[in-house]
Amino acid sequence: MGQMGKNELFQRQFLEILDKESITNVFQAIVSLKDGKILGYEALCRGPVGTPYEKPSVLFEAARQTGKIVELEWLSKAKAVEKFDKSNEPVKLFVNIDPSFFDDSHKVEQWMQNFFRDDKMDTRYIIFEMTRDSSINHFREFLEVLMKYKIKNCGAALDHMVNNSQDLSFISNVSCPIFIKLDMSFIRDIHKDQVKQILIKTQVDIANSLNFYLIAEGIEQEEELEQLVQLGVHYGQGYYIQRPAPGFLDIHPLTQRKIYEKYQSKNKIKLGDITNTKVGEISKGYLAIDSKTLGKEVNEIFESGIELQGIPVVDGGKPVGLIMKHKFYRNLGKQYGYVIFMKRSIDRIMEKNPLTVDYDTPLDRVSEMAMMREEESLYDYIIVLREGKYFGIVTVKDLLQKTTEIELNRAKYANPLTGLPGNILIEQKLKDVIAGDRPYSVLYFDLDNFKAYNDVYGFENGDRVIEMTAEVIEQRMKALEFEDSFFGHVGGDDFVAILPSYSVNKLCEAIIEKFDKRISEFYTELDRDHGYIMAQNRHGMMEKFPLMSLSIAVVNNRKQKYESVSQIAEHASKVKKKCKSCWTSNYIVE
Template sequence: MDQSISPFVLGSEVEKIFADNPNIQGITVVNDKKAVGLVMRKEFFSHIGTQYGWAVYMKRPIYKLMDPNPLIFDYDVPISEVVKAVTTREEEKLYDYIIIEKDGVYYGIVPVITLLEKSMQLELNIAKYSNPLTGLPGNFVIEEKIREVISKNEPFSLLYLDLNNFKAYNDVYGFEKGDKVLKYVANILERHLYFYKDSFLGHIGGDDFVAIVKSYDVEKLCKNIIEEFDYNIVRFYNELDVKRGYIHATDRLGNEDDFPIMGISIAVVNNSNKKFSDIDEITGLVSKVKMECKKYGKSHYIIENFQEKRANTIS
């Protein structure tokens, strides 16, 4: 049960609320639809239980006794951020309610135990749907994240990344070394995305990855990923293959052919000039951009923003 009061409510009224509602452990103090404080049951009774506490606080407004600096979060703040803030605050406030605001006004409260239960459930779900090789979120979580960003009116870029000639490498060098390449790619992407606040990285499967960045300015990100990938990928080949610049393998149709050293393709779409209606629209479009990107045969990126197409290659 959520309970809120005015900062001018008397201490005697607060005492009655707690007495009549034994399950309520905290009361939010709200003024003009904004949370301005919090009164927790334990602290309230510890104050009025002192020698002069009853006489002092019963006839005084509650703002003189409330905590004026409770934890307040916006409705859209990720649970992980809230948990981090809760677990690092002072011990005496560890179990104080968390106050939630939505659209700038008071929305409700969340008990710490409820927050921790939801956080654990979320972590279990993420683990359940994670890619077993890289530990990155898999298809289910990726789709949920894409639906989330297209439903909001906020800038974002969707990056679809995959490797050129990975199947040929896998066929020649084996799955064990192929898995090492995928782990290497995941490591590169995680490190570069670290510098973009609230970014997301998922592993669709095989050599396909998806990243979401809350910005339109991702050219530098693409360039840096390509530069590091191209510099280090040769370490996964033997000296002879690196020297000649290709491996000899059988293609998908069973024909023998020469396949160049792997490259990474990065297809990017954003909502700078277009609002996507659903996940099928955006994933279908980014797949088309990816096909164009792979025609270059080496590491390449294309950013599609619906007014102009900017394509750059790092050789």
Template sequence: MPAVLCNQLVRHYQDTQKGENDYYELEKIIHNKDIKAVFQPIISLLDGNVVGYEALSRGPQGSSLERPDDLFAAAERFNKLWELEFICRSKAFDRVKGLSKDMMLFINVDPNIINDERFKKGATLEMVAAQDFDLSNIIFEITEKNSIADYKNFRKVLDHYTSQGYKIAIDDTGAGYSGLRLLAETRPQFIKIDMDLVRDIDKDVLKQALIKAFYEFSVVMNMKIIAEGIETIDELNTLIQIGIPYGQGYLLQRPAAEFLTIHSLVKENIISKNKQKKQEAFHTPLTMPIGEISRRDPGFPEGITGSQALEYFNENPHLMGITLLQGEVPVGLLMKNKFLVHLATQYGVAVYMKRSVGSLMDNQALIVDYDMPLEQVSKLAVARYEDSLYDYIVVTQYGKYYGIITVRQLLEKTTQLEINRAKHSNPLSGLPGNILIEEKLQQIIESRESYSVLYFDLDNFKAYNDTYGFDNGDKILCMTAQLIQLQLKSANVAEYFVGHIGGDDFIAIVHGVDVAPLCQTIIDYFDVRIRGFYTEEDQKIEYIVAKNRHGIEEEYPIVSLSIAVVTSRECKFKTPADLGEAAGAVKKKCKMVWRSCYCID
């Protein structure tokens, strides 16, 4: 008998035996209801809190059908899906007694089962009622193990369940065309992004673009996205940066028999990353630390061999370089393209595969500190030799290796910051406008730190505008904005924020400084500079004649500057509106003085 035929017969016999064993094992599992329910938390990527759990099922430990994919594949092969899924749902609902009523519960449902008459008769409804669980928190997670032949009727079936209060989630979105069609036809409340799209998303710009497209689609369609399979901090941080609201994966928590919460360190990271994301609105390339956008790629001892480096590059095709370390200190960079060039030489493989790559590394790599601003790093990056222009930038913190930045990341973040700032800035002064001002005020109120808020208002400005024209009025506004920023910078204020409320109103927020001398200095400079915007004749008489609101001519003094200051001394402010109201009261006192002045609450 030919060897090929013999092998085929052996495989056929083995498959038959396995099939028979799986059949009897499945029958035993269903008869004994020997299914273990486990639960994996779904986490808010805004605050790290658990919002719900996905109910998962496992076969008997040590069984050939312990793994869920083997278990359900056998059930489908032997036409036992209904029986198996019924037991799985029963086991899951038996456990929800200990679950908070505001938690969502995701139940996996095969499309063929949801059409089954036994399913339609309300078996799930009876299980939910027995546990006093809110229907609106039950989400049927549709897994497309089989193709759906009739989307129109399938949609009607789903409408039947959603009308009762259930919600729908589509699993593995992005895994293929059929998944996208299912999404379009079913209009679910939740979209679960396939884990293959999440894997290494921090390193893959194509995946980032796809997830961003899904996110924008979900916002328009009022759907919520859940990213599955999150396994690294960098994947998590990238998803937070994009704006994905929910996540699930081994990094956050593994499936367990208990209702577990998220690991504390990961929760702290989520909170910190969201706080950092909010602060980005106030950042410019001049103020944003490079470390905040760095990628936490692992470092390697400089003594690793060429074969070890090549293995790492092959296992991580999206990585273009590795940082080499002495202890925890970076000493060089090995870029993939340059390494492969060395291997391609006549004796390259023989020479380098068993030797340390230390001799091949770039020991003049660009290494920057975590707190160095983006703009400064950009200048250093483009000043490199042309053959190193696109090499990774190594980031250190406290002298130790922290991570890397790609040139693409650097350019994208710089552009994004400029666009964000321009979008929310006053077009005349270029200063942050009302949206950013309100967010900053809310931020300092919540921080409980010591601060002072300075409200600037130009007196007699309307009369000047009417007499000298809007063009000259705009020049005064620009001068005022520049003057405030310059004096804050000259006073060596450690942390400050300047915004343009609108018209002739400005705001500054300062920390850790005596504001009285600062206000007086700003007023002194303003009173000198403002006179240059008047004719010599008007400067001499120190007023102009203009019509008031009632059309009557009136004498108006030279434009002066009022500064109303409120502080956090009594920590009495709960909202930006409270702070604004207090500033308005202080401003009234300033207006009673017919010259430039400041009042502190």
């Protein structure tokens, strides 16, 4: 059979499929990358199973050849909507529109009139998606048709990111919901590609500013999903989340939970500490060369336009030197330097003993080591190793920025008097331990008779007592090897410690013993001898108040699983009342 005969058979078979309405749809979930909940399903048109027309590309090519694109669009969308209506799913349905659909504007309007002829149809759940060959002009045209028929509840999606301010301005002024698809070429191995990460983060920022949403297509690996969550992409779809299916399938609970946990982790307030933040966490995987690289090749790299101030020299995975740009050109500028070094290997002029640190080295230690270098090497790159092999580099600028960020964050969420984590971070930590299944104890500290002391001795002395109390608790926790636990300042004279253990009796006793020894320092000799102070009570009457004592209310999950922070606080409040009924420092483990 000749080519013409094959084409005729190809078209005739398609027309028969269209006449018999032998079109089906499969559906792939699109989920939120905040909580893993389903936003909607994309309807993907398919021809009869086992035929070439099962592939959408073949099916729509046949429609184009026969001039039946509008008819195919109508049939596939009608079938998808009909099936979706029957499912009663409270989510959205994404239906694709082929770009050649717009070749005849009269047919487009006629199609729209027919599609929405049913006044009872709930259009809020329908999102029309322009496929990848659509231009922004097609998108404009379709949106104008939507607006013309006042179908404002519908949404629209474009299968690629627009790239100029005029198009973005147009999209931002459209009243219906707008979704932009991120092509899978950007998504593939994004966790390994810093350039892709920067590009996607830029698009996320634009979308957030202009009030439209991004959907990442083709997510096939867990690492890709995690990176997209970190970058703030709004929605995602792909084989890792769910494969297309004939029905409307739920997302696997483990996948949904993974998305939720990754998003929560990303959005946690991180107080940080330069003593426990690892340098590897801020390192960058930079280009490296081997020691036999010629000077002219290094020159080409520096002149290539890539923003590099230095290049690590690595042989067999292990760093052996460092070439800093300014030192390289200083050597070339010496007499005969250009002639000598351009044609010889770089090992002749590289820095043979650069500062090299392990991935797990704390930031404060790296900063210390960096500042101890000779002045001319003060701003040289710091090479980071992991398991003895080259991992990346850190600049002095990186160190300063991260350290400043940590300290500013600490100041923002810390109590201004003690510098300890404040209420927001305390609540976050409590939520973390509640959500886990490990043993924990929560210690609530409260000073007894503090108000009376404050009234008599003044706020300045009251602050000194609070600082002393914080110091005593921290010292005892450290001495008894609880330094990895959490300690926060609720405010006033209230503190909270959260420990991964039920064995807290010894700690409570040590804190009380030290507190009782120190507290007497804050009273006059006369008041110490009396064992009380005179102060006004709530009714304005003078009353004797004993010297301050410390109450520690302890609650844990040994016998009771708490469901919320408020439930823990309520229980601890009851225990604290029992503690305060005693006029001396004491603790109760509930």
